[in-house]
Amino acid sequence: MRGHKDSNRVPALLVLDLDGTTCDDQGNISRENRRALQWVRSQGNMVCFATGRREVDMLPLGDVSDCADYLLLNNGGKLVETGSGRVLFRERIDPVSARQLVEFCLHHDYLLHVLAGPLWAVNKENDSLREYADQLGVWPSRFQHCDQLPLDDIEGFTVTQDWKPVWEFVRRKGLALSVTPSDPTSVDIMAPGISKWNGICRLLSLLPVQPFRIIAVGDYDNDIEMIKNSDIGVAVANARPHVKGAADYVSPFCNNEDTVAHIVAHFFEEIQ
Template sequence: MELCLLALDLDGTACNDQGRLGEGTKQALAAARAAGHAVAFATGRRDVDMLPLGEDFRCADYLVLNNGGKLVRTADGAVLSNTLVDADAARTLAQRCLQEDWILHVVSGLYWAVNRRDQGLLDYVEKVGVTPVLFHSPDELPLTGIEGFMATADRGPICRFIDQAQLPLVHVHSEPGCVDIMPGGITKWQGLSRLAQLLQVPVQRVIAAGDYNNDLEMIQNAGVGVAVQNALPQVKAAADYVTPHDNNHDAVADIVEKFLLHS
C-alpha cells in the first residue's frame, strides 16, 4: 500500500466537543500509522491552544499549526517551517487596536499577549491553563517574531481595518466567534502542500478532512476531501466523502477504515 498523508482538522473534526480525541479516534490513528501512513493535525490552533490536548498531539506525526503557517514534527518538536507576520504590519495593527480598544490576541509559540481582558478571555484562560501578557504599546511585543493574531469580540472592525489599510495579512473564521489573522498567503492547504512536498507524497495521496470554512481549501485541493457529518453545509458540498459519524462519535475512524486500511 502506498504511503498516504492524512490531514485532520482538530476542533469539530478529530476532537469531540470537549476538545479531546476519542478513544476510537486514537485507535484509528495508531492503526493508520502502523500501516505506514503519515498523520498530520492541520489546525488553526497555536502552540498555546494545543496545551489542553495534553500528550494526544503525539497521535499525529506532524502538526500544521496557525492555519498552515507553522510545521512541526511531533517526534522531536522540530519546527520545519514557520512564516512570520511582517513587523510593520504587526505594529500598525497593534497600534490601531490599542487606539480603538479592540481586543487583539498576539501569539508566537507559547508567547501570548492581549491588550484587554474580557470574560471570554478569562474563560479561555481557565481552559488552557495559561494567562496572557497584557501589552500597552506595540513596542512591548516581539514584532519580528509574531506568528499571528486572533480577534474575538471585536473581529468585525479589526478585519475591516486590515482590508481598508491593505495590510499584508489574511483573516479567516476558524470557529464561531473567532477570526485567525495570519501572514498573507497562508492557508491550511498551503501548509499542508509544503508538508506533502517534504514527505514526497503526491497530492493524489493526500486525504484532508474538516468541518469549517478554514478547511474548505484543503478539502477542495487534496486528492480526497472529506467532511465530517457535523460539518457546515458548504464544507459537505465541497467534499468527495462525508463521514456517517460526527466528531463526537469518532468520525476519524470512518476515514481511516475507508481510505487507509482497506483501500
C-alpha cells in the first residue's frame, strides 16, 4: 500500500512485531525502545504492535499504552485500542472445525493450547508449559473433553512439540483453519484469512485519518506479508534470511540491541 502526501494524513503508522523484534530475548521492551516509540507518537504518528501473542501472553509486558496506540493480537485476528482497552474486532474459529481439532489432539494426547479472550486452557501439562505459566503468573485451566470448552468463542489454538501431525491433520481434513508458524517450535491455528497484514488493513479501514506512510518491522515468517506490502518493510538483524530478503531495509541491530530505537532514528527524521 503506497501512500501519497496529503495534508489530511498523519505522517506514519509504525507497525512492530513484538517477540524477536521490539522485545529482547527476555521478553522485555527496553527503556530506549520505549522512549523512541513515545517520541514517534509525540510527533503525530501512530504505533501498532502486531504479534502472535494472545491476550494472556501480554500479561508480562503490562500496560503498553505509553508506547503504542493499538495492539494487533492473534497474528492479526484481534485489535485492541490500548488507551481504552476497547476491542475493535475479534475473529473466532468455526466451532465445527474447532471440535474436530480438539478431538484429534485429545485422541492422540497432543498438547493443545486453547485461547478465547482471557481463557487459556490445555489438555495436559509438561515442563515447558509449567515454566511458561510461572513466567506469566497465570495457570491454564484443564479440559478433558470438548464440552468443557466454549467452542463458539475460540480465538485460536497453539500447538508446540506435536505441531507437524496436527498441521497435517488440518490439511488432510480440509478444516476451516489456517496454520501459521510463530517460532521454530510452535504453530498458531486460527480462522482462515487471518494475518498481520490483513489485520493492518482492517485497522486502516477504521481510522478516521489515513497515514501517509506505513512502516512494518519484523523478524519471522508471520511478518513477511506485512513487510512486503507496507511502504517500507524492515527486517531486524536477527531475522530469518528469507524475511530479510523480503525487506526494503535490514537493520544492522538485533532485538537485544535496541533495534527499534535505531530504526526510528534511521527513518523518522525524513518522514517528519
